[in-house]
């Protein structure tokens with residue numbers, strides 16, 4: 349197991365984004381694209397697990413005082429262009445604005461059905477970033493995932 353541990357330490361040292369980067373990105377996005385979305389509770393953001401099929405998630409504490417946004421920890425690495433974590437954070441903010449993982453009124457019955465997240469991101473002015481993100485994920489995600497999570 350020690351070899352695996354060393355490998356993980358090495359990986360962590362290569363990260364180009366940290367939790368401060370995520371906080372800045374969240375508040376920058378909020379100012380530029382979500383200024384009409386009220387912040388009605390504490391919103392925390394951080395890197396979560398290295399999921400294979402999920403880039404981010406948002407959930408709400410039982411007392412609704414805090415929303416927690418988790419971003420796939422593989423998005424810390426330099427092979428991933430900035431627009432990927434950027435759009436991932438925007439995706440979770442759309443959920444917040446729609447009342448999923450937030451105390452705001454729920455605007456839809458389902459968080460993703462009908463492409464509502466993509467449409468909202470585009471409507472808010474991030475069409476170019478979304479296209480770049482979508483193309484990168486389609487072309488590179490699984491290769492990148494396997495390269496970064498392979499145990500030596």
Ligand SMILES: [Zn+2]
Pocket residue numbers: 439443459460465
């Ligand atoms: Zn989602």
